[in-house]
Every structure is written in structure tokens, then in C-alpha cells.
Amino acid sequence: MVRSFILAHSLNQENPIVEIRGLGYAVGSRPIFEGLDMDIPRGLVTAVMGPSGTGKTTLLRLITGQVRADSGSIEVAGANLRVLKRDALYLLRRRMGMLFQNGALLTDLSVFENVAFPLREHTDLPERLIRQLVLTKLQAVGLRGAAELMPSELSGGMSRRVALARAIVMDPEILIYDEPFVGLDPISLGVILRLIRRLNDTLGLTSIVVSHNVQEISTVADKLFLLSGGKVVANGTPQELKDNPSAVVRQFVGGLADGPVPFHYPAADYFGELMARSEAR
Amino acid sequence: MFKELSRSLINALVSLGAVVRFLLRMLGVTPGALLRFDLIVQQVFNSGALSLVIIMLAGLFVGMVLGLQGFTLLERFGSEESLGVAAAVGLVKELGPVITALLFAGRAGTALASELGLMRATDQLSAMEMMAVDPIKRVVVPRFLGGVIAMPLLAAIFSVIGLYGAQLVGVQIMGVDSGSFWSQMRAGVDLRDIKEGVVKSLIFGVACSLIAVYEGYHATPTAAGVGRATTRTVVTSAVVVLFLDYLLTSAFL
Numbered sequence: 001m002v003r004s005f006i007l008a009h010s011l012n013q014e015n016p017i018v019e020i021r022g023l024g025y026a027v028g029s030r031p032i033f034e035g036l037d038m039d040i041p042r043g044l045v046t047a048v049m050g051p052s053g054t055g056k057t058t059l060l061r062l063i064t065g066q067v068r069a070d071s072g073s074i075e076v077a078g079a080n081l082r083v084l085k086r087d088a089l090y091l092l093r094r095r096m097g098m099l100f101q102n103g104a105l106l107t108d109l110s111v112f113e114n115v116a117f118p119l120r121e122h123t124d125l126p127e128r129l130i131r132q133l134v135l136t137k138l139q140a141v142g143l144r145g146a147a148e149l150m151p152s153e154l155s156g157g158m159s160r161r162v163a164l165a166r167a168i169v170m171d172p173e174i175l176i177y178d179e180p181f182v183g184l185d186p187i188s189l190g191v192i193l194r195l196i197r198r199l200n201d202t203l204g205l206t207s208i209v210v211s212h213n214v215q216e217i218s219t220v221a222d223k224l225f226l227l228s229g230g231k232v233v234a235n236g237t238p239q240e241l242k243d244n245p246s247a248v249v250r251q252f253v254g255g256l257a258d259g260p261v262p263f264h265y266p267a268a269d270y271f272g273e274l275m276a277r278s279e280a281r
Numbered sequence: 282m283f284k285e286l287s288r289s290l291i292n293a294l295v296s297l298g299a300v301v302r303f304l305l306r307m308l309g310v311t312p313g314a315l316l317r318f319d320l321i322v323q324q325v326f327n328s329g330a331l332s333l334v335i336i337m338l339a340g341l342f343v344g345m346v347l348g349l350q351g352f353t354l355l356e357r358f359g360s361e362e363s364l365g366v367a368a369a370v371g372l373v374k375e376l377g378p379v380i381t382a383l384l385f386a387g388r389a390g391t392a393l394a395s396e397l398g399l400m401r402a403t404d405q406l407s408a409m410e411m412m413a414v415d416p417i418k419r420v421v422v423p424r425f426l427g428g429v430i431a432m433p434l435l436a437a438i439f440s441v442i443g444l445y446g447a448q449l450v451g452v453q454i455m456g457v458d459s460g461s462f463w464s465q466m467r468a469g470v471d472l473r474d475i476k477e478g479v480v481k482s483l484i485f486g487v488a489c490s491l492i493a494v495y496e497g498y499h500a501t502p503t504a505a506g507v508g509r510a511t512t513r514t515v516v517t518s519a520v521v522v523l524f525l526d527y528l529l530t531s532a533f534l
Contacts (some may be wrong), residue, residue, distance in 0.1 A: 064411060090413040097411075106409035107400075118412045121419070166412075 015078075015208045017042045017174060018063055022072035033230045036072070040223075045053060045200050045207040046116050047217040050227035051252065056210040057101075058150040059227070060178050063208070064098060065089045084128060094122065097167030098176040103159035105166075111138070112147040115166045121175075122170065122279060137165040157188025157189040164195060168203065175199065181216060189213075195222050214253055218242075226252060228260070303495050305517060307422050310415060314422035323446025324427025328389040328490075335388055340439035343376055344368065351447065352455045361451075362461035366449035366469030369440075373470065373478040376441035379526050382485035385432060386518030390493035393424050394514040397497025398507035406498075421498055425490045431488055432486025433479055440478065477533045484525060489518045 016041035025033045032055040050056050061067045062074060065081045068247065074081045079092050105114050115134045119125060125133070138144040141161040151159060156281045160180060167175060177196065181189050197220040200207045211217045218224070218238035226234040226249060234241055234249045241249060251259030267273070325489070347368045356360045386436070400406050406416045444466075451457040493514045500510035 066407065066410065073381070090415070093411055093413040098408070100404045100408055100411075102403060104404035106405055106408075118414070121412065121414045163408075170412075 015042070016040055017077055018208070019075040020063075020072070021266075023056065023069050023074065024067050024071035024116060025060065025067070025261060027058075033069075036227075038232055038235075039046075040208055042206050043200075043204065044222035045196060045209065045220055046210045046225065047211055047221035048225045048227060049210075049212055049214060049217065049252065052212065054174045055230065056212075056227060057178055060098075060176055060208070060210055064096060064176065065095065094170060095172055096174045096176060097170065097172035098161065099167050099178065099180055101179045101182055103151075103156075103163035105154075105159055105163055105252070107151050109151075110147070110150070110161050111143065111149050111154070114151065114162060115169050117166065118170050127247060133169060134165075137169050137265050138162075140168070140199070141165045142191070153217045155188070157184050157191065160184070160192060161195070162190075164199070168199060168205075171203070172205065174206045174208065177207065177211070179210055179212075181211055181213045189216060198219050214255070228252075297347070300491065303498070304491055306417060306493075307425060310418040311422055313323075314418050314426070317419075317423065318417075321426050321430070324423045326427075328385070328393070328424070328428045329431030331392075332388045332431070332435060333438065335384055336435045336439050337442050339380060339384055340377075340442035341446040343380060343439075344372065344443030344448075345450045345460040346446075347376070347443065348447035348450030348455070352451050352457065352527055361455075361457050362454060363465055363469070364447065364451045364457050365462035365464075365466035368451070369444060369466045369470045370441040370474055372440040372447075374474050375526070375530075377436045377443065378478050378481035378485055379433065379522060381436040381439045382489055382521055382522040385428070385435060385486075386489045386493070386515050386522070389431070390514045390518055391426060391488050391511045393428065393490070393493040394497035394500070395507055395511045397421070397494060398500030398502075398510045401498065401500055402502040402504075402507060409477060417498075421494050425494050428493065429483070429486040431497050432489065433482040433491030436478065436482035436485075445458050473533075477529075480533075481526065482527050484529065485522050488521050488525060492518050492521065496527070 001118050016039035018038070018039040020036055023032070023033045023036035023038075030260070048056050048059060060068070062069055062081075063076060065076075066086065069082060069098050076092060077095060079088070081089070084092065089107075105111075106117065109117065112134055115137055119133060123130075135144055135147065138147055141164050143158060143161050143165065146154065146158065146162070151162070154162065178194050180196070184192065189220060193216055196207055196209060199205060209221065210218060218241075221238060224238055224241050225232050228248050234244050234246055236244070242253060244250075244253075246259045348364065351364050351367045351371075352361055355367065357364055357398045377425060397406075400416075400420065406420070448459075448462060452459045452462050496510040496514045496517070500506045
């Protein structure tokens, strides 16, 4: 009930937490985004999906200011990333948490110290308070008992949960997940899914999840965006996407090998190439 | 041919410019990094203390060779008593700083480059940036300063152990008079020689540490990329150290 209220309220909100207009970005001569528009609503779990190589992770890097857009504008919590200086960007990042695909834990620090890292860097809190905060966050992800372990002693799922505890230790407004389900067993995947939803609701966050696990992410996301060819080809609630008749959406949601996203990488005529190689030999 | 040569020259200048820019960026955040003295001490330990064994062993053997070769040469002119001063000047001014720098590049430089490269490849540096922590200030500068501080200390230890090695061979084995060995050394080596050695090792420390952190920080985030960065660290450091040694030696003459 609370969730549906927040959902209805947030979708009607006029000030989305991330507002992207006419985004253009290219890697070398290869365009990734051309005129991308996207509004990510406050307080919800928003999933960004799309085929591999469509620029989902790049979009996260653009939203977090790790790379700069070639054209267009990105506003995050009211700040225009294109004109933001390094200091202001760092201040904005203190309001964000990010979970990297592999966790990205600092390998020379223990689990406890990894979670304490942002607190030690940005605050002068007494050790007792740091300890309480870290243990609270580790308890939230179910790993308080692993506080003294080193990252090399953790499984993939545990690493990601520690990274999640680290991402929320500064109480961010926005939590960003980059492919959080890659390489996880079903139990760990279920744990991460539940954590995404629970943390979002209990901490009052906005969650942005990049993933191509359609079925899994549909169970926790409030809103989905489907990217393809550098543009948003569909967006809406999981049900709306399921009912979408578009061929691209059908292919992606149904997991079809061929369709608007072709199975074959663009190549010369098959028969002609085979003959040419035979003659060359 | 000319075209290729000019392209290589331009590439070299572009690389040099990038390194200088990186150095300036590091210097910009150095005052802030100095406040975290514990991080620098940790890196002096990593680059310095952990290189001690190889430096001491190399120093001993180089000193022993110097003692043997020096004795053989000086004996021809009947001046084997000057072995002490010859070994000391050679070690303090040249062999100490240069061989220490080469060994430093091989031991600590590669460790720095591969550590930073792996941090890049496993997104640890990006994660720091996302936590609003500048990796240059938090990770790179302490490692750079640790190397700069460690190098003169290692060079001094190398020279002292080298002198012991030269004494071991010259005095203990070849029979040079112990009093002459030490007294001629004291009379023949002045502060200027020691100053030259210290300045050289400081500059080599800056060069080797800068090359290592630059290569590691900018490594392509793949296994091959980290490997390339490590190799480039050793090769570039060796060439730069030998080139700088020539420049500094001629400047001190």
C-alpha cells in the first residue's frame, strides 16, 4: 500500500531526480547515444535495461559524472553535470552511492574498513560511532559476522553485499547498481533483489539499476527503461513493458535470438566471403 | 623514414607532456596528502623496507667486485692503499644511486605500477571517485612520496654495505692495510661527493616513482594492459635513470 502510494506520487512528480535531455555521447567515431531523453523519478526503483553493448553502463558513468557528455544536458538532483567543477561534482557524489559490477572493494582493507572508508575520509566521527554505523550497515546486508574478513575471503555475492553496505554508509539519496546480478547463484541473486527493494523503501532512496535480467528486475522495479540503438525505445511499469507490442520490446522481454537486434554482427555476404577465401587459399 | 622519426618524436613529446601534467596534478594535491602522514609512512615501508634485502645483497656484491677490480688495477701502480677512496667515491657518487634506482624500478616500481593497474582494472579507483575520494590524493601521491623518500635512504644503505664489501675483499682477503683503507677514504671523500650522491638519488627517486605511478594509474584495465604498464615502468625507468645520470654527472663536474 505504502509502495503503491509512493509509486503514484512519484510518477506524478514534476521534478525527477535525474533529467536527461538530448544526450549525445560517442566513443571515438562510434555513437553510443544520440538525442537520448530520460527522466528518472524520485523515490522509486528504476531499471535501465537493454541488449549488451547498448550503453547502459556508459549511461551510469554519464549520470555519475565519470565521463562527460558530448552534447545535451544531464541534471542530477538539480545540478547540471556539464558545468560542474570537480569539487562540486565530489560534493554531489557524496549524495550518491554506487555498486560496481564486481563490488570494487579495496583489496588491502578488511570488510569493516571498506565500509568505514567513506566515513573516515569525509567525517571526523569518533571511532565508537564509526563502529556502530559500520556494524549497522553490515547488519542490514546480513554480513556483520564477516566484518573482520578480507575481500579475498568473500564470495561474489558477499562482496557485492559488502559493497552495498559501503554504498549506503553515507546515507545517500541515490543508489546506483551496475549489473548487480552478474555471476550470482540464485540465492545470492534473491538476496540482492530483496536488498534493492528493502533499502530503497526503508532508507527513502532513489535506486537506479542497470541490468539485463528482465524477469528478476521486473519483480522489484517500479519503472523500466529499455534502451536500444542509443535511444529509449520503451518505458513504463513492468506490466506496461510486458504488454508493449513493439518488436524490440518483444525480442528483449521474450529473449528471442533474432529480431530488430540482429543475431549476426554486420558482415559481407556469407557465400561471397566463403568463395573468396577458398580462392585465396 | 623522416616522417616516422618525426612522428615518434611528436609521440614522445606528447607522452612527456602528459607525464608533466600528471606530476603537476599530483603536486596540486600534495599539501593535502601530506596531512595523512601515516599513509606516506606506510608507503616508505612498502617501497623502502621491503626492498632492503635486495638492495643490501646487491650492495655487498657490487662492493666486493669493486674491491677486487679496484685492487687489481691500483696494484699495477702500487697505490692499492687508495682502494678505500676509489671504492667510496665510486659507490657514493655513481654506483649507489644508479644501481639502487635500477633495482628500485625492478622491485618497488613494478609493485607500484601493477598495484595501481590492478586497482584500475578492478574498479577500485573508480569506486574511490564515486565515494568522492580523489584517488590521486589518497592513493597515488602517498606512493609517489614514499618512493621519493625511500630512494636516498636505500642508496645510502647500498653504499654503506658496498663499502663493507669492498673492505671485505680489499682488506680482509687481498691484504690492503686497514688503516690506509679507511684514512684515505676519510681524506679523499668530501661533502660535495656525498651531496652529489644524495641529489642524484633524490632525482632518481622522483623519476622512478613518477614513472611507476603514471604507468600504473594509466594502465589499460586488462591483464595485458597491467603487464604492459609493468614492463614499461622498468624499461622507461632504466633508460631515464641512465640518461639523467649522465646529465647530473656533467652538471656536477
